[in-house]
Amino acid sequence: MRLKSLAATFATVATLSFAGAAQAEDAVILKLAHFLPSMAPAQAKVLGPWCDTIAAQSKDRLKCQIYPSMQLGGTPAQLVDQVRNGVADIVWTAPGYSAGRFPAIEAMELPFMVGDALNGSRMTWDYYNQFAKDEFSAYHVLAVHIDGGAVYHTAKTDVTKLEDVKGLRLRTSTRLSAKMLKTLGGVPVSMPPAQVTEAISKGVVDGGVMPWELMRPTKIDEVTKFHISQPAGRPTFVGTVLTVLMNKQKYDSLPADLRAVIDANSGLPLVETFGKVWDEVTEANMKYAAGLPETTVHALSPAVYEAMVKAVADMDDEWAKEVAGRGIDGDKLVKGARALSAKYFPAAK
Known part of the structure; x- marks a missing residue:
């Protein structure tokens, strides 16, 4: 009897071990890459929790391995190719970093287009679905959103009038933010976010046109003293569109139930999560900066803001004509x- 009991016990243990091994073999590890440090809100408050959610809902059959700060190599501009070619399974990136690759979505980055990040992201998702889906057909798109809008972060020069922008060398993130700054008389300098603080400290640039969300992860608060935003209730100077893209073949290869888990946690719900987090971080970082010694945080006066709007008013038509040359109805x-x-910002119009 004892031998039979031991045999039954061993058989049970072997069965459970085999089942556990089979379950482990079934787990799909998704390589998720992005360009910011791991402590940035993008990972800490959105991408990381998203990975935890899909793991829980799939009973650990879907898991993420996150590669922050371009740990898979390359530059932020190359993330769209990394996910398309399968180097990464999912990326979070800005289409505008790859200038000219995604012209339709670029309209969202024209000046004074969006206000807060939540409604701005809802608006960007709406625009994507109406006008820009075709140019992302090579990817399985999980989210398209927009940041909280850029403000001016400068080391030595406050901006209280339009003339103060002239000659300022500022880091810009996208082609249109660079064009806007150049139109205002500034000197745009393109570089990844991770390089901005060192560039400011060495005098290579005078500051950056960047969202509040990037202030703490990049530590630009340590090298800038002035932070200038738009008047309350008005659209931000310029925004940067951001996307979560998945390798299409990887998505298609998943079993139907795992695709359903991805689907349930993508689209508008993920877009809104980004927007809410961006707005929370914007408010928190504004308060943080305002409490720093010898630091000035203020909004442009309405008169100066309107002068800025007027100065770049031709950019809409110029952009439309430019993309028309590529066969696009700009x-x-x-x-x-x-x-x-x-529609999304009626009070700002």
């Missing part, structure tokens, strides 16, 4: 973007 895209801006 007028339709600009009108569509501005109509959505009026």
Whole structure:
């Protein structure tokens, strides 16, 4: 009897071990890459929790291995190729870093388009679904959102009038933010976020046109003294569109139930999560900066803001004509973007 009991016990243990091994073999590890440090809100408050959620809902059959700060190599501009080619399974990146690759979505980055990040992200997702889906057809798109809008972070020069921008060498993130700064008389300098603080400390640039969300992860608060935003209730100077893209073949290869887990946690819910987090971080970082010694945080006066709006007013038409040269109906895209801006930010118009 004892031998039979031991045999039964061993058989049970072997069965459980085999089942556990089979379950482990079934687990899909998704390589998720992005360009910011791991402590940045993008990972700490959105991507990390998202990975935890899909792991829980799939009973650990879906797991993430996150590679922050370009740990898979390359530059932020190359993330769209890394996910397309399978170097990464999922990336969080800005399409605008890859200038010219995604022209339709770029309309969201025209000046004074969005206000807060939550409604701005809802608007950007709406715009993507109406006007820009085709240019992302090589990817399985999980989210398209927008940051909280850029403000001016400068080391030595406060901006209280339009003339103060002239000659300032500022880091810009996208082609249109660079064009806007150049139109205002500034000197745009393109570089990854991770390089900005050192560039400011060495005098290579005078500051950056960047969202509040990047202030703490990049530590630019340690090298800047002035932080200038738009008047309350008005659209931000310029925004940066951001996307969560998945390798299409990887998504298609998943069993139906695992695809369903991805689907349930993507699209508008993920877009809104990014927007809410961005707004929370914007408010927190503004308060943090205002409490720093010898630091000035203020909004432009309405008069100076309107002068800035007027100075770059031709950018809509110029952009429409530029993309028309590539066979794209730029007028339709600009009108569509501005109509959505009026819909999502009626009080700002």
